[in-house]
Amino acid sequence: MFEVIFLQFLNGLDKGAAYALIALGLTLVFGTLGVVNFAHGALFMLGAFCAVTVRMFLTMETVTIDPEKLSPWGAPLEVREPLVQAWLGDFGAVLVNYSVPLSILITIPIMLLVGIGLERGIIKHFYKRTHAEQILVTFGLAIVAQEVIKSVFGPNPIPQPMPTDLRGAADIGAWLGMQANVITYPVWRLIYFLFAGVVIGGVFAFLQFTTFGMVVRAGMADRETVGLLGINIDRRFTIMFGLAAVVAGMAGVMYTPLLPPNYHLGMDFLVLSFVVVVVGGMGSLPGAVAAGFLLGILQSFASMNQVKAIFPGIDQIIIYLVAVIILLVRPRGLMGRRGVMEA
Amino acid sequence: MTILKRGLSRRRVLQTGMAGIIGSGVAPLVFTKGAWAQEFCNNPTGDTVVFGLNLPLTGTYAEEGADEQKAYELAIAHLNGEGDGGLLNVLQPSALKGNGILGKKVTYVSSDSQTKSDVARAGATRMIERDGAIMITGGSSSGEAIAVQGLCQEMGVIFMAGLTHSNDTTGKDKRRYGFRHFFNAYQSGIGLAPVLGQSYGNDRQAYHLTADYTWGWTQEESIKAATEALGWKTTAAVRTPLGATDYSQYLTPILNSGADVLILNHYGLDMVNSLTQAVQFGMRDRQANGKDFQIVTPLISELMAKGAGESVKGIFGTSNWHWNLQDPGSIAFTKSFGAAYGSPPSQAAHTAYVQALLYADAVERAGTFYPPEVIKALEGHEFDGMGNGKTLYRAEDHQCIKSVLVVQGNESPTSEFDVLNVVQEIDRDTVAYDPAIFGGDLGPAEPVPMCA
Numbered sequence: 001m002f003e004v005i006f007l008q009f010l011n012g013l014d015k016g017a018a019y020a021l022i023a024l025g026l027t028l029v030f031g032t033l034g035v036v037n038f039a040h041g042a043l044f045m046l047g048a049f050c051a052v053t054v055r056m057f058l059t060m061e062t063v064t065i066d067p068e069k070l071s072p073w074g075a076p077l078e079v080r081e082p083l084v085q086a087w088l089g090d091f092g093a094v095l096v097n098y099s100v101p102l103s104i105l106i107t108i109p110i111m112l113l114v115g116i117g118l119e120r121g122i123i124k125h126f127y128k129r130t131h132a133e134q135i136l137v138t139f140g141l142a143i144v145a146q147e148v149i150k151s152v153f154g155p156n157p158i159p160q161p162m163p164t165d166l167r168g169a170a171d172i173g174a175w176l177g178m179q180a181n182v183i184t185y186p187v188w189r190l191i192y193f194l195f196a197g198v199v200i201g202g203v204f205a206f207l208q209f210t211t212f213g214m215v216v217r218a219g220m221a222d223r224e225t226v227g228l229l230g231i232n233i234d235r236r237f238t239i240m241f242g243l244a245a246v247v248a249g250m251a252g253v254m255y256t257p258l259l260p261p262n263y264h265l266g267m268d269f270l271v272l273s274f275v276v277v278v279v280g281g282m283g284s285l286p287g288a289v290a291a292g293f294l295l296g297i298l299q300s301f302a303s304m305n306q307v308k309a310i311f312p313g314i315d316q317i318i319i320y321l322v323a324v325i326i327l328l329v330r331p332r333g334l335m336g337r338r339g340v341m342e343a
Numbered sequence: 344m345t346i347l348k349r350g351l352s353r354r355r356v357l358q359t360g361m362a363g364i365i366g367s368g369v370a371p372l373v374f375t376k377g378a379w380a381q382e383f384c385n386n387p388t389g390d391t392v393v394f395g396l397n398l399p400l401t402g403t404y405a406e407e408g409a410d411e412q413k414a415y416e417l418a419i420a421h422l423n424g425e426g427d428g429g430l431l432n433v434l435q436p437s438a439l440k441g442n443g444i445l446g447k448k449v450t451y452v453s454s455d456s457q458t459k460s461d462v463a464r465a466g467a468t469r470m471i472e473r474d475g476a477i478m479i480t481g482g483s484s485s486g487e488a489i490a491v492q493g494l495c496q497e498m499g500v501i502f503m504a505g506l507t508h509s510n511d512t513t514g515k516d517k518r519r520y521g522f523r524h525f526f527n528a529y530q531s532g533i534g535l536a537p538v539l540g541q542s543y544g545n546d547r548q549a550y551h552l553t554a555d556y557t558w559g560w561t562q563e564e565s566i567k568a569a570t571e572a573l574g575w576k577t578t579a580a581v582r583t584p585l586g587a588t589d590y591s592q593y594l595t596p597i598l599n600s601g602a603d604v605l606i607l608n609h610y611g612l613d614m615v616n617s618l619t620q621a622v623q624f625g626m627r628d629r630q631a632n633g634k635d636f637q638i639v640t641p642l643i644s645e646l647m648a649k650g651a652g653e654s655v656k657g658i659f660g661t662s663n664w665h666w667n668l669q670d671p672g673s674i675a676f677t678k679s680f681g682a683a684y685g686s687p688p689s690q691a692a693h694t695a696y697v698q699a700l701l702y703a704d705a706v707e708r709a710g711t712f713y714p715p716e717v718i719k720a721l722e723g724h725e726f727d728g729m730g731n732g733k734t735l736y737r738a739e740d741h742q743c744i745k746s747v748l749v750v751q752g753n754e755s756p757t758s759e760f761d762v763l764n765v766v767q768e769i770d771r772d773t774v775a776y777d778p779a780i781f782g783g784d785l786g787p788a789e790p791v792p793m794c795a
Contacts, residue, residue: 007595014591072666072760073681155401157612159650169625181630184598186623189591259588260616268588303592305579315592316584 003173003183008300010172014189016296017196021251022269023276023288024200025244031220031283032237035123036131038138040248041270042145043111047249048261049149050110051103052158058084058096098163100257107249115245119238142266150263157260162188188257195254199247200289206243207285216240220283275323281336291334295319383713384499384794385475392444392712394419394451394699395476397467397491402458403586404483404506404611406646407691411481411505412453413684414692418699419449421679429679430700433672433728438707445706452476456487458586458611463487464494471500471794477712478503478702483611483691485509485558486585492521499792501714503698506691508610508642510561513742514781519788520714522721522741524701524734525694528562529776531641531661532569534747534769538659543604543637545574550602552593552617554609555582562608566641570606578602583609583617590617594624603631605638614640615650622654646689648752648762655752655762662748664693664730665765672730687760697729701736715788732771740778741785745771 022044029037061080069077084092095102122141126134166187173183207213219226219233226233252261259265276295280287301307303315314321326333385393396415399408421429424441431439443449452474454466463482470476479495480503482488488507495502496518504512504523508531513523549570553559559582567577578600583593594617597605605626609617621627621638629636640647643660666677666687676696680688688696705720706712722738734745749767756762 003599004596007598008592011591011595015589071681072687072758073678075682078685156405159615161652167623168628169623171625181625181628182599184625184629186591186620186625188623260612300592305581305596 004304005301006183007185008304009297010185010189010193012297012300013193013293014296015299016293017193018251018255018269018292019272019276019296020289020292021196021199022248022273023280023292024203024285025248025251026273026277027280027283027285027288028203028240028244028247030277031285032216032240033119033123033127035127035134036138037123037244038135038270039118039141039145040138040244041266041268041273042142043114043245043248043266044252044255044269045149045261045263045266046114046145047107047111047252048256048265049153049252050107050249051100051160051253051256052153052261054103054106055096055099055160058099060084062086097165100160100162100253103253104250107253108246111245111249112242114249115242116238118245119241123241124238142270146263146266153263155263157262159260160256162257166191192254192258196251199250203243203247204285212236212239272319275319277333279323279326279333281333284333284335287333287335294334295322298322382793383791385471385477387447387475387477387712390447391450392447393470393474393476394449395467395470395474395479396451396453397456397463397470397479397481397487398453398505399458399463399483399487400455402456403613404458406650407483407506407611407644407689408456408458408481410646410689410692411483411695414680414688414696415451415480415699417680417683418696419451422449422699422703426683427679430672430676430696430729433675434700434704434726435728436726437704439700439704440707444703445710445712449703453481456482456484458484458487460484460486460490464490467491467494467502468498471495471498476500480698480702481505481695482507484556484585485512485561486556488512488521488523489516489557492516492518496520496786497792498794499714500794501702501717503702505695505698507558508562509558510565510781511557511783513740513778513783514561515783516557517740517783517785519718519741519785522698522701522736524698524743525690526661526663526745526747526774527742528558528565528641529781530747530774531562532565533774533776534749534767535566535639535641535659535661536569536573538749538767539570539575539639540573542659544634547573547575547604547634547637548578548602548632549575549604549606549639550578550597550600551580551606551608552590552597553580553582554585554613556585558610559585559608562641563606566606566608566639575604583613585613587613588616590620591624593617594621594626597621597626598624598629601632603634603636605636607638607640608642609640610642610644611647612650614643614647618651618658619654627654643750643752643763644690645687645760645763646691649759651752656754658752659766660750662750662763662765663690665690665748665750665763666693666760668730668748668765670728670730670732672728676730693730700729701726714791718788734771737778739785740781740783742778744775747774 026040060083064079065076066079067076071077126137169184170187171184174180216236276291277288280291298318302318398412420426421431423443452470456463467479478501483506485507488504492502502521510527510529551563553563563580607617626636640660648655677687705717709716709720721736724736727733731745734743737744747769748765750763751766753762753764
């Protein structure tokens with residue numbers, strides 16, 4: 001039984017990592033700019049499609065006809081040769097194999113520009129509007145983004161293989177001195193969890209230990225006073241919007257081997273992520289991360305056969321059930337601040 | 344009264360009158376071919392006839408839908424006398440002439456069913472009412488097929504089902520206006536179980552993950568029955584939502600459940616995801632109960648095998664048809680399809696193409712588009728040359744009875760298309776069964792409902 005519980009716990013951490021990463025970006029935007037950004041899921045999806053695009057370029061092929069060989073339908077065989085491998089040999093093959101993690105390098109500047117462009121181009125015009133209007137505009141942006149992706153990449157999911165060395169399962173039981181093959185878990189899911197930990201830790205360290213971060217935190221607490229000190233807080237908040245887009249984009253890239261991305265990917269995560277933010281407390285970064293992991297773990301345990309035998313279908317509703325209970329007991333969420341989203 | 348006095352009795356007058364009424368009312372129906380003109384839904388009056396293609400172009404079964412669309416376009420081209428003729432050249436017996444159907448050129452309209460039953464039903468309604476479709480065909484999900492064939496029964500339009508594998512389609516939910524060429528879950532069980540027993544032994548513990556809708560339920564039931572008859576035990580059967588993407592929460596409980604076989608009652612993208620993730624969880628490298636852990640996918644297609652890549656190697660399943668069969672029909676279809684689209688056809692494409700031709704042939708043999716006559720032409724019709732050997736469209740349940748393939752993921756493929764090997768061809772007598780076991784009622788063909 002210990003093995004089952006341990007594996008479900010790992011599953012929960014894995015799911016929670018994805019929720020926490022998206023919720024972290026949402027909270028960064030809300031905490032700094034006060035904007036409820038419904039386009040945040042679309043940024044996760046755009047990141048995933050950065051990975052798709054990089055792989056498309058890396059796997060471009062030349063096609064030649066070999067008249068001596070025939071296809072199964074009797075036509076001369078098309079011989080396809082990957083361009084990158086032809087140009088770069090074994091190094092090209094390594095690039096193709098590691099296309100997903102390598103996409104991170106391209107995704108960071110792209111998403112930073114997308115985030116900054118979005119904030120400067122559209123979102124800044126709605127700072128003084130109501131939250132309802134902000135939600136309408138950002139939701140509209142999300143729909144535009146997904147329709148653009150649909151028209152370019154088509155409606156169906158595009159699988160992204162993980163590097164061959166990182167496929168398969170790690171024998172965690174053996175690492176812990178237990179019998180081999182009792183507790184095994186996919187390597188890429190462990191990597192995703194570690195990656196999420198590094199990103200979340202990096203964001204917190206950036207805010208906690210850098211001057212830039214200190215100013216941003218001060219601005220989050222009292223924007224006007226920081227402005228009166230002669231600091232251009234708006235510019236810093238714009239960069240924070242870009243940073244939130246980068247976090248969402250990187251989360252999307254690393255998730256592609258687990259879930260083939262399609263244009264709807266952002267919307268699939270958006271609703272859950274908002275529940276996570278609300279449960280964690282609007283504007284609270286630690287709350288968003290804690291709630292992400294908490295809900296991921298609860299969802300994982302709720303899907304155990306023993307639990308479902310007592311409460312059929314509980315795995316589908318557990319997140320919303322917990323959200324209702326927490327909001328009844330603590331209306332500001334787990335770590336919500338007084339006055340945030342309160343009339 | 345005067346007339347009566349001249350020798351005509353009242354009885355004589357009444358007899359003459361009745362004969363006149365019957366003669367004027369019924370005689371045209373008896374002596375005039377096509378006398379039911381204007382009395383059925385979308386009776387084609389111009390020089391074209393419209394097929395309604397209801398295809399899942401998005402959603403879990405989108406790949407199958409896209410391949411079906413290609414096949415229908417090819418079939419329509421061949422029916423109109425274009426291209427190399429494909430299976431028109433090998434269908435036996437055949438009334439097809441390559442000049443459309445009854446001299447009318449075939450056209451089509453299509454609708455994306457999104458792999459959703461309600462959308463499929465709405466799309467079919469639109470194609471019948473707005474576009475004047477004479478026949479509805481397509482679909483890659485049994486949920487869609489059952490919803491649409493129910494609608495077609497209500498509207499008096501024939502439905503030639505595409506890829507649907509639930510026992511219910513020609514079982515408890517069968518309809519007089521619905522016809523299925525594809526095989527079903529019960530036949531998969533009959534075909535697959537002996538091969539599983541031979542390969543993995545008779546002492547196994549199976550764990551089922553099942554797509555939570557009609558097809559998944561009936562496949563789970565059929566495969567459980569077939570494997571338990573071998574001596575296997577079922578450890579658990581867990582339902583997963585159709586279109587689920589992350590199976591980790593369903594896979595982890597299997598690892599220490601005592602099961603040594605995982606049976607994936609999934610199809611399309613669901614199967615690609617669940618199989619790939621099961622392999623990522625190390626299931627194929629595990630030992631359980633002193634045996635190598637195995638994964639079985641009772642229904643598999645080459646599209647899914649291609650999507651699953653390395654994960655599918657060595658895995659057993661069943662298929663309706665495979666492009667590398669060497670009968671004249673399979674060779675002809677693979678050649679036509681490959682030349683048109685640059686890839687061999689899938690089993691979804693094959694069944695779609697065959698259904699389009701069988702409908703057209705039935706209309707030609709009936710000499711009319713009037714649905715009850717077309718139904719009569721299809722019921723009990725026996726044909727050959729379409730890639731599955733001699734095939735019977737059984738009158739009792741509208742299920743095609745033909746051979747079934749047991750396939751296995753190819754361990755050493757020679758091309759990107761060479762992903763499945765045919766292990767065994769199970770003859771049609773072995774997979775035939777009593778239609779009464781699944782119940783259901785076909786319902787009437789007449790009176791023909793009017794769709795508008």
